[in-house]
Amino acid sequence: MARTDTVHSHAPEPLGVPTRRAAIKLLDAVLRRGEALEAALPAATRMVHGPDRGLAHAIAAETLRRLPDLDALIDGATERVLPPDAKARMALRIALVQALVLGTPAHAAIATVLPLVDGGPRKLVHGVFGTLIRGGQLLPEVPALPADVEARWAAAWGEAMVEEAERAIAAPPPLDITLADPARTDEWQGVLGGTSLMPGHLRLDEHAPVPDMAGFGEGAWWVQDVAASLPAQLLGAGDGRTVLDLCAAPGGKTMQLAAAGWRVTAVDQSGSRIKRLRENLFRTRLKAEVVQADVLAFAPNAPADAVLVDAPCSATGIFRRHPDVLHRVHPALIADLAALQGRILKRAADWVKPGGRLVFATCSLEPAEGEAQLAAFLEARPDFAVADAADRVLPGRYAGGNDGFFVVGLVRAG
Template structure:
């Protein structure tokens, strides 16, 4: 009998592409189990994948989050007993199905690259469920279902039409919006970039090349900013000049708008990582602002300003089109916590505006607690402030001024032109 070999037995090689699927699994686990923002989890989750594989992991996770209720409905339709929500088998099936049904990955590659994710687990179950679904020829619905808790909350606040608009909006990633440093160059950049413009100073692109490869990026002629996100600073830029304070400013789109409009801007943010991006954006666009790393609840300016922009921390449910993880992470306790923080910031910052000056309060939220209710609370506490309704010409066509003088963008607005993020924006004037 020959002696046993002393050489170690090599584990079989995993299918090409498995590491990116493992990274997608880590991303989904970070969002769905630990409640982390998708972008925040990206660095750690993709530390062992590079280049296109990192982008693929992000794309897979984002599409799973866009389609999660519908993917789970498919899985549950062919299993005798529902798999636990956090079961690795369910996660692997979500990843395989979104590749096959949304991203166009060949079926054999979609399943082969996720089976290693359940090594030591129910591989036969995963393979069988996937096979049963794809053989049936079933497709995901054209209009995705929102998570039930989100649908219930938004329908109570805004009605069924808004919920339908939100479901339509999440079906695909949104177009790319750019804000121009010089609105007078709108026609030039529409032509050079091959986009469309919804108002002066704005260009919208569909299926654009990577941002850094687009004409005008290196020269700082524009920056990425959803058209709804540009509204808060537009309402101050109309009276450009003097001193402006931009609170919670990074990564800096609104700071750039105010600086381009002629304000001397003090940009305040507590996050060093986000401040780094703000400085990079200022350098690239050759615009100037005083950058201050500070907690706005501890910092105070040396003197009141002519204009104050409070783009307050919030639940960020208004940017669900590009960050679908918010639909699964945010719940009423987080919304209430953010609303209290906003109230504290507004109460402290309201004294930093000169009499006759303007304050703009904004949140990228679709929650009334972080918008309409917050405004009512502030005005009840500060009789020295009054709503200053914006001129319709400052808003994109199709975005109205509410009867009470503020602006609310919501799913369904500008739908024929590619939609917009959900924002609440109120411009106030200090009367005394």
Template sequence: MPHPQPHVPEPPGVPARRAALKVLDAVLRRGSPLEAALAGAGAGLPPPDRALAHALASAVLRRLPDLDALIDSVTARPLPPDAKARAVLRIALAGALVLGTPGHAAIATVLPLVDGGPRKLVHGVFGTLMRRQARLPEPPNLPAAIAERWLANWGGEAVEAARRAVAEPPPLDLTLRDPAETERWAERLGATSFLPGHLRLPARMPVAELPGYHEGAWWVQDVAASLPARAMGSGGGRVLDLCAAPGGKTLQLAAQGWDVVAVDQSESRLARLRDNLTRTKLAAQVVCADVLRWAPDAPTDAVLIDAPCSATGIFRRHPDVLHRAHPAFIAEMAELQARILSRAAEWVKPGGILVYATCSLEPEEGERQAERFLNDDARFAPEPAAHDGRILPSGFAQGCDGFFVARFRRNA
């Protein structure tokens, strides 16, 4: 009886590339979010390998059009978009040209992912590009469909800002529990500030090791993501925070004096909200429910809807959205937003406030949605606030997430 072959560990660096290959397949072929794909592909990997897989996949997604242009420049016929040889070359080139991996290591660690003829092809294409001292353009190019859409909607300046923003993970923005302490915390952390209660630090800071984290003085939140709760103003009544997780706006509303009911259908994401409420010593009622099936026991003073959307505005930290947000998906999300808006409008007291927001750069999920709502419900009127409207990637120094915020008042 033959003995089973002993398991031979893969050479260092190969497991991370194998995981990155699986992540990219899930994102680009199946439309999975990057983080969800990594949770599956990276299961069982040591933390350094998991981090490398994430960095490689993210680098490919940030630079995909330019990586493909390099590959196509040295092949007699373009490789199919879903060819494994193309996917492996993307990873090798991202390692060498973006992450600074030595060329010999970048190619040696991807060759085990392909067999036969493609292995020779991958080696040849990579070697040719390295001998030509290939470089990627700066700033990166956006996917053509995204660039055309955003150019038509927002103009060339916004597209150029988006190109600069996609190159690297964004800086770290914090929201303070007490805006009156902005100057003190800015000095203590060496941070810059664009608004009261906001701080900005460099990317890749060790969040849990920063002063103020354990005492709950602040939480991580992009400056643009803080604008919907700022548009709500100071409290004095009960507010429903719908689609609330992971909870930055819930914390803001509680700190602004509102009696908050936070509703979201994801129990795992609400766990993070509960942890942050405990850490910051802020209070809110947390409800795990689908807002299309749940209803409050009585009308309320205010409602904040951070609606599910295509999320194209958060491409700086989630570059996968640039490759998943197709027109059909955007239209699907817009219909869902309209249903949530229509339902939530019934829960606002006469004279109450309704704030609608999305982390999207698509007018269908912003301006057009607001116009549609006002046309359909004569009980509400637009009420300009200090922090509403369209927020583009060029909205603050060094950039920000793309957002749309609209505030409405129900007729008394």
């Protein structure tokens, strides 16, 4: 009797489909599970390699930049509103962002997502995509923020800030670098080009891959947003004094402090981030004592002349480079992180010598992680006073944009 077993073929997926599958996995990790895009990257792109991994990341990141506008297009072309996590909506998002933003030919954009959608939704995706593309639909030049973020930031900072933030997410930001020796700013500008917003800083709109750029290998500079360089600047020259850099990795502020003559102890809990910090110190030939520890369990051997606390936060200030924060950060998470910051500040304050300095900073655009945190600290610690007025850095302060930050310098009574 002849065998009638069914032979199942495991033919490879069409070219480009695994990359789009990875992009959808990335979006699902951010939008449904609240994971950071960078943290989700290894697992989501496990089946793609090389340039395809970068493409999956680019598709997901650009979708997150444009998500409200993409969804508005989709909702305007469907009879019934698709659930936020429906496969059809996910497929349409990445097909549209490829065709309308990334320059992928429309036929390739749709052909590489249709295999990810089974049954009826496949016809729906094909039909909606075709309708929008044939109709000449475009995304707005200035993206919209998610409605909840817009409402939160408008209430805190006003409509002008919201408009600036929307302009800021229209495209990936320029490259900011901090020079180890600010006195060589003109020299390095002559080598690398770009513009300088302050001594020790250069901003490059176009550049080679960072490791290939002049000065990187010899440690003459490191990548650091201009706003992120402000906290360490408050401490000025070290002249051999001691400073604790808490939550220090990957080390931009550690390197600033070491280059300015401080004797730095850099503390961070993350093993992978500590590894990057050590690599950065090795490359720049700067010295610091590096300690892997939870700040809430750490204790220094002696109080320091200065303590810099760049506290864990919602990171909403870095939304230009990490648009996932716009979609995964919510009020409850902000409140939890603000509570953590308060606990860290409470411990760190005791490690400042009488007459010493305490700098508190967060890369956040949330008042709870800045102004409210400072007010609560000063009420609890009357032995501290503001030495450098609190600086709320909003998007658009510097030409070409910048991260959002809160930074304040305090002094402990002698």
